[in-house]
Amino acid sequence: DQQVKQNSPSLSVQEGRISILNCDYTNSMFDYFLWYKKYPAEGPTFLISISSIKDKNEDGRFTVFLNKSAKHLSLHIVPSQPGDSAVYFCAAVPLGSSNTGKLIFGQGTTLQVKP
Amino acid sequence: DGGITQSPKYLFRKEGQNVTLSCEQNLNHDAMYWYRQDPGQGLRLIYYSQIVNDFQKGDIAEGYSVSREKKESFPLTVTSAQKNPTAFYLCASSIFYRDRQNEKLFFGSGTQLSVL
Numbered sequence: 001d002q003q004v005k006q007n008s009p010s011l012s013v014q015e016g017r018i019s020i021l022n023c024d025y026t027n028s029m030f031d032y033f034l035w036y037k038k039y040p041a042e043g044p045t046f047l048i049s050i051s052s053i054k055d056k057n058e059d060g061r062f063t064v065f066l067n068k069s070a071k072h073l074s075l076h077i078v079p080s081q082p083g084d085s086a087v088y089f090c091a092a093v094p095l096g097s098s099n100t101g102k103l104i105f106g107q108g109t110t111l112q113v114k115p
Numbered sequence: 116d117g118g119i120t121q122s123p124k125y126l127f128r129k130e131g132q133n134v135t136l137s138c139e140q141n142l143n144h145d146a147m148y149w150y151r152q153d154p155g156q157g158l159r160l161i162y163y164s165q166i167v168n169d170f171q172k173g174d175i176a177e178g179y180s181v182s183r184e185k186k187e188s189f190p191l192t193v194t195s196a197q198k199n200p201t202a203f204y205l206c207a208s209s210i211f212y213r214d215r216q217n218e219k220l221f222f223g224s225g226t227q228l229s230v231l
Contacts, residue, residue, distance in 0.1 A: 046220065
């Protein structure tokens with residue numbers, strides 16, 4: 001049973017426009033969410049995170065929004081750049097699992113930013 | 116230059132053979148993890164270790180074994196009991212603070228394991 005879902009396997013946007021990557025979760029007992037970015041043949045790198053007590057966190061071009069009532073989070077990249085082309089994973093930390101590294105990952109969304 | 120080193124980058128396993136994937140970190144992180152990635156799926160936790168000489172099973176530990184004799188090293192052995200070992204294996208580490216929310220994981224570049 002997939003507790004964290006990224007229903008769009010791929011997304012293509014034009015350089016300079018906004019990229020919106022979505023993630024849904026089924027378990028209300030997550031207290032922390034993270035986004036990772038992964039290039040081919042490399043490990044994921046941390047991008048941005050958000051606590052469940054917040055609804056928005058911003059870091060430069062990247063903003064994560066959390067809608068707890070809808071069990072939905074999204075990552076906005078503005079403006080998108082060709083170097084943003086990668087696979088993006090959303091991940092959730094179950095309550096009580098802090099400091100265990102027990103992240104629950106989504107399937108990933110491949111973003112392509114066209115010049 | 117601190118980081119996590121996984122080796123080899125590609126590994127082939129024969130039927131009935133055990134293979135060991137190496138993971139070394141010089142970040143002075145307390146905790147280390149092994150994740151598995153299959154095509155079209157998210158990463159799944161195999162084993163994790165929060166301290167030397169101690170480790171816990173993750174969600175898919177069957178057919179795998181680990182050791183944590185040194186803080187810097189967390190090798191993963193894929194045993195012959197693992198019937199579907201073909202996957203991309205990722206090692207990660209993090210700082211471990213008690214009573215704090217989960218710190219972000221730092222990942223290695225991965226090992227692609229295939230069955231001959």
